[in-house]
Amino acid sequence: MPMPVRYIDTIARRYVQLGYQPYRWYVADAPASFTPLSRPLAQATLGMLSTSGAYALGQVAYHYRDDASIRDIPATTPDADLRFSHITENYLVDARRDPGCIFPLRALRDAAARGRIGRLAGRVQSCMGGVYSQRRVRDEVAPAILAAMQREGVDAALLIAM
Template sequence: MPQRRPDHYAGPVPPVRLPPVDYIDRITAQYAGLGYGEYRWLHSETPPEWTPLSRPLADSRLGIIATGGVYAVGQTAFHYHDDTSYRTVATDVDTSSLRATHFAYDLADARRDVNCVFPLDAARALVADGAVGELGPVAYTLMGGIYSTRRVREELIPELVRRCHDDALDAVLLVPV
């Protein structure tokens, strides 16, 4: 049974201001705890190439690439140790049949509502509202926090780019975790 708002409801709840996460110290400690050597942060000599949209977003096919370790029931879960594999998730899937596994974030919220790390329902709403033309046939999910930047650059990224081209995507929503 849905809860009713109290009669004294005065509007939106004010935002909670959380302190920043000391990401570098946290990741360094997590990787050391998993038995890796000292984490080497990626430094790129050049910025990524900017590619403007070739058509309005309302006329575009949008893809999703998310690093929250989401997979569909029946697919193999991700492994925490340098797993550079990816899963395809049909964009018409019932999100209640999706699961998440990851070593670098608390999974409680993602297990209650996978949309917090894989915003598929929000993307569908953008299509329904006309803000986005359509979604690609599948979304791509992977395990973030991959230690080997070489394997990401040489294996994973080229494969995902190829798949995005094959899906005729005009834009891709990147969802890092």
């Protein structure tokens, strides 16, 4: 079985070659909090966040300078109306053909139809995950996502990293 790609080391070496300062990645020094499910998934409202820079037709696209805004996207949005803008556009080639690669609305609607989850939140969230400032992620992105998911009354959340 091949070894997983070591992205932190690879990016550090690239930055040296390019003459950039090294990036200081977040390294957790303690385990995260842990909240057990409060009810069976079959009765739960599930929220979703994708960091892929998704937006729905009619919304404003993301920009590429530490854009810390979020979008609320109706869970009924058809794939044909999903768009993407992300600082690493090179990873979006397939998502722009099939949003299911990185924004699994269809799979989640199917999970709700099968009864695997109680329901999908009325609106799910996106952000442009390429925000270099960890302070801005902590102070802006994370509280905005929390508030959006609380508005939707979610009991649990699926978070998709790009």
